[in-house]
Amino acid sequence: MSTALYPLKFKTIFKDKIWGGQKIKTYLHKDFGNLPNCGETWEISGVKSDVSIVEGGALNGESLADLLEQYRAELVGEKVYKHFGNIFPLLVKFIDANEDLSIQVHPNDELAKKRHNSFGKTEMWYIIESDPGSTLIAGFNRELNQEKYLEAFNSGHLMDVLNREIANEGDVFFLPAGRVHTIGAGLLLAEIQQTSDITYRIYDFDRVDANGNKRELHTEEALAAIDYKYYGNYKTKYTPEKDETVELVSCPYFTTSVLDATQSTSKDYSNLDSFVIHVCLAGAYTIKYNGESYPVKMGECILLPKTIDKIDLETTGGFKILESFIA
Numbered sequence: 001m002s003t004a005l006y007p008l009k010f011k012t013i014f015k016d017k018i019w020g021g022q023k024i025k026t027y028l029h030k031d032f033g034n035l036p037n038c039g040e041t042w043e044i045s046g047v048k049s050d051v052s053i054v055e056g057g058a059l060n061g062e063s064l065a066d067l068l069e070q071y072r073a074e075l076v077g078e079k080v081y082k083h084f085g086n087i088f089p090l091l092v093k094f095i096d097a098n099e100d101l102s103i104q105v106h107p108n109d110e111l112a113k114k115r116h117n118s119f120g121k122t123e124m125w126y127i128i129e130s131d132p133g134s135t136l137i138a139g140f141n142r143e144l145n146q147e148k149y150l151e152a153f154n155s156g157h158l159m160d161v162l163n164r165e166i167a168n169e170g171d172v173f174f175l176p177a178g179r180v181h182t183i184g185a186g187l188l189l190a191e192i193q194q195t196s197d198i199t200y201r202i203y204d205f206d207r208v209d210a211n212g213n214k215r216e217l218h219t220e221e222a223l224a225a226i227d228y229k230y231y232g233n234y235k236t237k238y239t240p241e242k243d244e245t246v247e248l249v250s251c252p253y254f255t256t257s258v259l260d261a262t263q264s265t266s267k268d269y270s271n272l273d274s275f276v277i278h279v280c281l282a283g284a285y286t287i288k289y290n291g292e293s294y295p296v297k298m299g300e301c302i303l304l305p306k307t308i309d310k311i312d313l314e315t316t317g318g319f320k321i322l323e324s325f326i327a
Contacts, residue, residue: 003058005074005305007287007294010052010064013042018209021098023188027129028094028299040095043301044277046088046195064088077273077306080326089119089326090254092277092301093191094128097183102215103137103158103203106196107225108177115221116198120177123193124236124249124256126322127171128281131186138173138181138234139163145228153219158203163234172236172248178227190279192324194253200225245323256324261285261315270309274325278302283319288312296321 014024014032017039024030024038032038044064045052052064059067068088073081080089106112106121113119125136141163144152152161162180165173167187175181180202183189200218208214238248240260247257259265264285269276284297287304289311296302296319304311313319 002070004290005071005307006057006059006292007289007308007311008057008059008067008303008305009055009294009300010044010303011055013045013050013052014038015040015042018207018215019097019099019101019185021096023096023129024094024299027188030094030299037098038096039098040093042091042093043279044088044090044092044303047091047197049197071305074307075305076275077326079273080275080306087119087195089195090277090324091193091195091197092279092324093193094299095125095183095187095189095191097185097187099185100205101182102201102205103162103180103182104199104201105180105222105225106177106200107198111225112177112196112198118198119194119196121194121196121198122177122251122253123175123191124254125173125175125183126190126248126256126258126279126281127167127169127187128190129169129188130167134167134186135164135184136167136173136182136187137162137164137184138175139179140228140230143228143230146223146226149226149228150223153202165235170240172238173234174236174249174251176227176251178225180226190281190322192249192254192256192277192279192322248322250327253326254324255327256322258320258322260318260320261313262318264312264314266310266312268310269304269325272325272327273306274327275306276304276308277322277324278304279322279324281320281322283315283317285313285315285319285321288314
């Protein structure tokens with residue numbers, strides 16, 4: 001008989017990056033050991049090279065891939081399992097940019113399937129903390145086509161056509177596949193994305209690594225992936241509210257809301273045919289389920305299997321979470 005599913009935490013996967021910093025440790029209080037920096041943590045991942053491992057409880061040490069094979073729709077929901085099979089569909093990260101990331105773009109499902117036999121990469125960012133004046137790039141600041149884009153790129157004027165935004169705590173950016181983007185220096189954020197690790201690097205500010213080597217660029221590959229359209233608004237508009245679940249992003253790949261709670265509350269997910277992920281952005285709370293307690297604090301993520309319908313969230317000092325599922 002299989003073990004009954006419960007709220008699942010996973011071991012954090014730490015990744016040092018050429019642009020990474022120290023905020024994962026100093027702000028989120030997650031110890032990345034002897035790494036020189038930590039640019040990303042992968043909190044819940046089904047990416048084949050970095051599959052998450054359960055930490056705690058009866059399923060301690062089991063991989064997310066093994067759980068999916070064993071529990072199937074009980075873990076993720078009927079519709080999700082039917083569509084994605086034994087691939088967990090979302091990747092959840094924290095990202096700390098001590099320097100600008102490369103200018104990059106991700107392919108959509110169609111192009112990623114054709115070229116890499118992979119899903120595409122649509123993602124969203126929630127800014128947890130920002131240094132004063134920190135910026136990011138999302139999309140273009142004018143209507144382009146491939147010809148005009150290449151003209152700007154080849155003449156060294158790529159930065160002139162990109163849309164740069166000031167980014168502050170609580171800001172949300174939705175980045176559909178095809179949108180050129182980068183995270184700027186001084187930003188700490190949570191990222192919810194499709195399960196994909198395909199990035200086309202367009203420009204890397206002529207940086208070199210410890211061995212004096214520049215990172216590979218994917219200039220040609222990016223051309224077919226880029227959405228050259230101009231969009232008037234790149235920042236997601238929403239009205240923050242205390243003690244209310246506020247939807248931020250809804251797309252075919254995920255729906256994400258924020259809950260900024262000042263007091264204990266309860267959740268009923270029985271109408272969802274999906275798992276739910278909590279990303280704790282601030283504070284701390286305890287999930288009460290089936291007579292057991294599951295504490296969650298800032299910098300932690302927890303996966304609620306489909307079989308978990310109703311939970312209580314108890315807190316003394318309040319908390320802020322992102323809540324993601326597939327509608």
